[in-house]
Amino acid sequence: MRISFCSGMLSTLALGVVVLSNSLSLTLLASGDVSINNDRKNYSRQGYGDDSQAEVVATTFKNALTAGQILELLHLIDEADEQQKNWMLDTLVDRMKSDPDVNVRNTAVYCMVRFPRLGADAVATALLSDPARQVRTSAAYALDLIGTERHVDALYQAVKDDMGESGHGRPIARNAIIALGDIGGERTVEILNEIWNSDQFSRACRDVTLGALGKAGDLHALGTLEAVLTGNNESLRESAVHGLQSLAQKNPRAEDLVTTIAKLLRAHLGDSNPRISGYVAQALGHVGVPADIVLLEPLLSDEHSSTVYYTDEGVQKTKTVYRVRARARKAIARIQSRFPSTKLDSPPDGPVKTANADPIAPNESLDSGPATTDLGLLHASYILIAICVAVIAVVFLVLLRKKRRVPAASEPE
DSSP states (O other): OHHHHHHHHHHHHHHHHHHHHHHHHHHHHHHTOSOEEOSSOEEOTTOOOSHHHHHHHHHHHHHOOSHHHHHHTTHHHHHOOHHHHHHHHHHHHHHHHHOSOHHHHHHHHHHGGGOTTTSHHHHHHHHHHOSOHHHHHHHHHHHHHHOOGGGHHHHHHHHHHHHTOOSSOOHHHHHHHHHHHHHOOHHHHHHHHHHHHOTTSOHHHHHHHHHHHHHHTOTTHHHHHHHHHTSSOHHHHHHHHHHHHHHHHHOTTOHHHHHHHHHHHHHTTTOSSHHHHHHHHHHHHHHOOTTHHHHHGGGGGOTTSEEEEEOTTOOEEEEEOOOHHHHHHHHHHHHHHHSTTOOOOOOTTSOOOGGGOOTTSTTOOOOOOOOOOOHHHHHHHHHHHHHHHHHHHHHHHHHHHHHHHSOOOOOOO
């Protein structure tokens, strides 16, 4: 029995040590104190203390064979200091300019977003000179994310160049125009107005330009957007609604402007085109007031939203045609979210969900991002649990041993 007890004690302690060591290992990995070295990741999480180590990191980027391997190394950029970032930037720029693999060059362009101050020039060069349309399209998008006004003329030139080619859907021009709208600024507004007023550009480009004018926040764009909305071009009218919504959101403190836009939208809430009506409802959700809820409620039973059809087997089904009801429902939810004191009865088409409010609506704070977990506290709790398990097991075995030592009671004679 002594041997059995000792073996049980040793097994329990061994289990506790294993759990404890695993918890410590997880904690060290989470804190970045463990070196990781394998065929694809030849670097250390302990930091880069000198130039030679930064050179190793740059060489790692240089030797990454595929776009996927480069993406796996992106976290190194966030952990590096300015000098180390220069090493990485030079290496990635070299890959972006000279690598024969278009996917590697395309990935290097996206990596430049991590260097907004230093990488924008290289991205602008790729936008105008890379032979692959895929890379140039990504470069326009990357400049949108970087958001610098220094390269708005390069974006404009990319739009012109894209118009000179044929046989494609103008993705470079589209991304470049969207980037111009997101970047904004006086020069950007001039460029967007030139695109809108010129016959050189396709209808699709002019379509996107309307929304970009609203995003750029140009107050003078109100007249253009209003004229298009009251016109006959249905595709441009949809873009005008989006542009009006963006213009109001870009200038939330310009009360007269927001009021004018809201009034214009209300006039088209019952538009003969159900798509326009749905987009107007969506826009009112961002710029409207509680009184607009009464105007939106009739759309909750809009007859254009769905149609009934029958399958070959004679089964009746419903198909969504226009998202008028859904957009109206979401618009009401956004208004109630922006004005929390507003309390209305549930509409006839079902309860209004107020939890889906758009975080970029006026008078609304931006979302702070997803919640994060405190890894240190988590792994400390693992360690505490492991110790408690070991102690409980030891106490249990000691009590079991004492119980076995109690002599059996003698029977009476």
